[in-house]
Amino acid sequence: MHKFLIRSFVSSLxxxxxxxxxxxxxxxxxxxxxxxxxxxxxxxxxxxVGRKAVEAAGFKTTxxxxxxxxxxxxxxxRQLANSGHxxxxxxxxxxxxxxxxxxxxFPNVKFEHATGYKREHPxxxxxxxxxxxxxxxxxxxxxxMTKSNVIGYVASFPIPEVIRGINSFTLAAQKVNPNxxxxxxxxxxxxxxxxxxxxxxxxIDQGADVIAQHTDSTAIVQMAEKAGVYAFGQASDMDKFxxxxxxxxxxxxxxxxxxxxxxxVANGTWSQKDTWHGIGDGMVVISDLDSQMPADLRSKxxxxxxxxxxxxxxxxxxxxxxxxxxxxxxxxxxxxxGMLAGMMTYVKGVEGDIPK
Amino acid sequence: MIIDINFIGLIIxxxxxxxxxxxxxxxxxxxTERSGVLNLGVEGMMIIGAISGFALMTVTGSLxxxxxxxxxxxxxxxxxxxFLTQTLITNHVATGLALTIFGIGIxxxxxxxxxxxxxxxxxxxxxxxxxxxxxLGPILFGHSIVFYFAFAxxxxxxxxxxxTKIGLIVRAVGDSPESASNQGINVKLVxxxxxxxxxxxxxLAGAYLSMIYTPQWIENxxxxxxxxxxxxxxxxxxxPIKILIGAMIFGxxxxxQFHMQAIGVRIPVQFLTALPYIVTIIVLVVISRDSxxxxxxxxxxxxxxxxxxx
Numbered sequence: 001m002h003k004f005l006i007r008s009f010v011s012s013l014x015x016x017x018x019x020x021x022x023x024x025x026x027x028x029x030x031x032x033x034x035x036x037x038x039x040x041x042x043x044x045x046x047x048x049v050g051r052k053a054v055e056a057a058g059f060k061t062t063x064x065x066x067x068x069x070x071x072x073x074x075x076x077x078r079q080l081a082n083s084g085h086x087x088x089x090x091x092x093x094x095x096x097x098x099x100x101x102x103x104x105x106f107p108n109v110k111f112e113h114a115t116g117y118k119r120e121h122p123x124x125x126x127x128x129x130x131x132x133x134x135x136x137x138x139x140x141x142x143x144x145m146t147k148s149n150v151i152g153y154v155a156s157f158p159i160p161e162v163i164r165g166i167n168s169f170t171l172a173a174q175k176v177n178p179n180x181x182x183x184x185x186x187x188x189x190x191x192x193x194x195x196x197x198x199x200x201x202x203x204i205d206q207g208a209d210v211i212a213q214h215t216d217s218t219a220i221v222q223m224a225e226k227a228g229v230y231a232f233g234q235a236s237d238m239d240k241f242x243x244x245x246x247x248x249x250x251x252x253x254x255x256x257x258x259x260x261x262x263x264x265v266a267n268g269t270w271s272q273k274d275t276w277h278g279i280g281d282g283m284v285v286i287s288d289l290d291s292q293m294p295a296d297l298r299s300k301x302x303x304x305x306x307x308x309x310x311x312x313x314x315x316x317x318x319x320x321x322x323x324x325x326x327x328x329x330x331x332x333x334x335x336x337x338g339m340l341a342g343m344m345t346y347v348k349g350v351e352g353d354i355p356k
Numbered sequence: 357m358i359i360d361i362n363f364i365g366l367i368i369x370x371x372x373x374x375x376x377x378x379x380x381x382x383x384x385x386x387x388t389e390r391s392g393v394l395n396l397g398v399e400g401m402m403i404i405g406a407i408s409g410f411a412l413m414t415v416t417g418s419l420x421x422x423x424x425x426x427x428x429x430x431x432x433x434x435x436x437x438x439f440l441t442q443t444l445i446t447n448h449v450a451t452g453l454a455l456t457i458f459g460i461g462i463x464x465x466x467x468x469x470x471x472x473x474x475x476x477x478x479x480x481x482x483x484x485x486x487x488x489x490x491x492l493g494p495i496l497f498g499h500s501i502v503f504y505f506a507f508a509x510x511x512x513x514x515x516x517x518x519x520t521k522i523g524l525i526v527r528a529v530g531d532s533p534e535s536a537s538n539q540g541i542n543v544k545l546v547x548x549x550x551x552x553x554x555x556x557x558x559x560l561a562g563a564y565l566s567m568i569y570t571p572q573w574i575e576n577x578x579x580x581x582x583x584x585x586x587x588x589x590x591x592x593x594x595x596p597i598k599i600l601i602g603a604m605i606f607g608x609x610x611x612x613q614f615h616m617q618a619i620g621v622r623i624p625v626q627f628l629t630a631l632p633y634i635v636t637i638i639v640l641v642v643i644s645r646d647s648x649x650x651x652x653x654x655x656x657x658x659x660x661x662x663x664x665x666x
Contacts, residue, residue: 037464037575039471152618185617186625192579193570195610198374202614205366217577218474219570241474241572352617355625 028266030054030258031085032063033076035092040191042216042235043252047091047114049236050254057259059266069094077102081109087265089258090114093159100124110270112261115161117341122272127257130278131161132168132340133308134250135212136315137286137301138232139172141247142210143180144297145230152203152211153184154196154220158355160343162214167347168315169212174349182350183208193219204229221246237287248301249287256282276337280309316340321348365494367611372495373569374607375600376506377402377561377578381585382592382599383509384557389589390517391550392530394659396452397437399582400459401555405430405562407463410573411470419478423502423563430559431552433459438551442544445661456582464575475571500568502560509557510596517596526550530655533662543662558582591640594653598640606636 032051036044044065055061062085067076073095080088081102087110090099096116103111103121115128142151151173155162170182183206185199197219200211204227211231213220218241224231225242233239233249257275264270277283286305289298307313316335320328322345329335335343346354381398388395409426413419437455440446481504482497489496517523525546528536533543565581566573584606592598609632616628644650 039464039467039573039575041472041572041574045471183618183620185614186629187614188625188629189579191574191576193572193574193577194374194377194565194579194581197570198370198611199614201370202611203618205363205370206615206618208618217570217574218572222474222570222572236472352620353622 029060029085030262031080031088033090034065046252050258053255054258073098081106125273127275129283132164133278134284135165135169136172139169143173143177146210148207148209149179150207151182152208154199154213155186156190156215164343191216193217197223247290251285253285361491365491369494371608375603378603379506380561381558382588383513384554385589388550388554390530391526391547392657394448397455400456401430401558402562402578402582403463404433404459405559406566407467409563410566426563427556427559430555434551434555438548448659470573478568510600513596593644593650602640606632
């Protein structure tokens with residue numbers, strides 16, 4: 001009996017040792033740092049879906065959720081870099097400086113920062129998605145489907161990403177329906193179902209019959225369902241939460257990019273990159289179009305989607321004027337990435353001021 | 357924009373709906389505090405109620421089981437608090453804070469499997485009467501049973517504390533546990549009961565959020581409403597009717613500021629967002645400025661542990 005115990009103990013030690021050596025020698029390990037909980041069914045949830053795709057591709061992954069964008073982030077990053085991770089994805093804008101700082105200390109670890117622009121060291125890449133392309137599609141649908149000509153828009157925080165979305169949405173809606181008004185309500189949260197629902201309710205009570213959102217929870221589409229108006233899903237397909245209200249959703253699809261980059265690390269072909277992918281590269285996905293939309297609208301949207309993907313149509317094609325009537329983009333030109341990245345003015349037709 | 361009378365009715369109805377979780381949790385906490393116990397774990401108990409209600413509704417399909425299950429979950433988690441503070445005589449503040457952290461953590465753990473599942477529709481009462489009376493129709497009719505209960509609760513609580521013997525006992529225990537104990541009242545038992553009742557109401561408030569108000573589960577969905585409920589108890593100077601007023605002002609300004617934004621009122625949005633907090637505090641401080649009354653209604657042993665043998 002003793003012999004058996006000793007033998008099994010020794011053999012399990014040997015096994016453990018082999019496994020550890022194998023892990024160190026061969027496997028590429030990827031780590032993900034999240035701003036929110038994976039259970040938010042929004043931003044972080046979609047990143048975690050991407051992480052699972054990496055796992056399915058045969059790589060080991062770890063993640064840390066709810067990491068504040070402060071000195072804590074540095075601590076977490078250092079810890080991950082120290083514990084044998086080869087590539088670390090930092091999935092929120094506020095991780096920009098911590099990522100670059102820690103990257104300097106660990107030149108052999110690759111860092112991938114989402115939605116940022118600083119690449120101070122050769123081992124830092126940045127990536128983001130052109131969600132505004134998705135909003136061009138939503139705007140087209142909203143402008144066609146509205147009967148009251150009032151479209152509600154629940155916004156989160158006044159940053160270029162959100163302003164760009166509002167502009168792209170409004171431009172597209174005006175193109176199909178010059179009479180529409182976009183009413184914007186700032187919720188000053190990414191994620192508070194109660195507040196988001198209240199914001200949506202206020203817009204609906206004021207006559208909006210299509211609601212768009214740039215906050216993360218499903219409360220808005222549910223409120224739209226209750227009130228019998230239309231809405232669009234954010235970040236993930238929200239159709240099952242509000243089957244009648246949701247016309248389509250813009251999904252964040254990080255999986256292919258993540259798998260690509262982790263594979264590149266494994267093959268030794270990883271190099272610094274700044275990626276800004278849209279519908280064409282599949283980072284922005286449009287969910288199924290609801291059958292309540294008339295057939296000609298659906299085919300129009302399909303075509304627009306294909307044209308955005310091929311680059312034939314650009315969301316910001318001139319002439320575009322700001323609220324005061326100053327020319328932002330000249331006739332026949334399109335807005336360049338620099339302008340898009342720093343966009344902090346409303347286009348003509350959006351009501352109200354950007355909160356300062 | 358046309359302001360007609362039904363529009364005002366709609367706004368008032370949404371204000372009332374947003375005040376429900378605050379009223380429930382505050383009235384529960386009020387009883388707990390009136391017995392001399394300060395439970396800062398409201399947020400934690402609320403979120404436990406939210407996930408329990410949602411999970412039970414998804415698993416059993418029964419709304420009744422879910423609502424009572426959420427209250428029971430609030431009772432269970434507050435039992436931990438009661439055991440620690442009453443039996444083991446731990447510090448109320450530290451234990452309450454721990455309860456909140458514990459609740460948020462454990463709800464996230466249980467909730468992992470319930471993310472992304474749509475909730476069920478909760479039945480509303482008197483839906484058909486909504487259009488019969490202008491203005492009052494949407495205010496009075498077409499709400500869930502929990503809504504009606506919440507608006508009755510402050511009056512029930514007030515009656516209970518002022519007019520019933522048990523209410524008197526609760527207040528006695530909160531004001532002077534020593535004298536109450538000398539009168540033969542089992543202080544520990546009363547405090548246990550009050551803590552458990554507070555847990556049940558917080559659990560119900562959480563269930564309202566996850567099952568009725570925004571039927572879904574996501575982590576941290578209570579969004580700090582537990583803390584606001586706690587603040588309401590203090591600023592209302594332990595008066596249930598003032599809790600009702602405070603909750604309505606808070607909910608009201610949150611909603612009205614959204615309407616002001618949508619209409620295009622040119623006031624800085626950050627100011628509008630801060631408005632509910634500022635105005636609620638100011639109003640409650642002003643209506644409760646009678647220091648004699650504050651002294652009368654403040655449970656004088658609030659937050660102090662009680663040993664029978666000291």
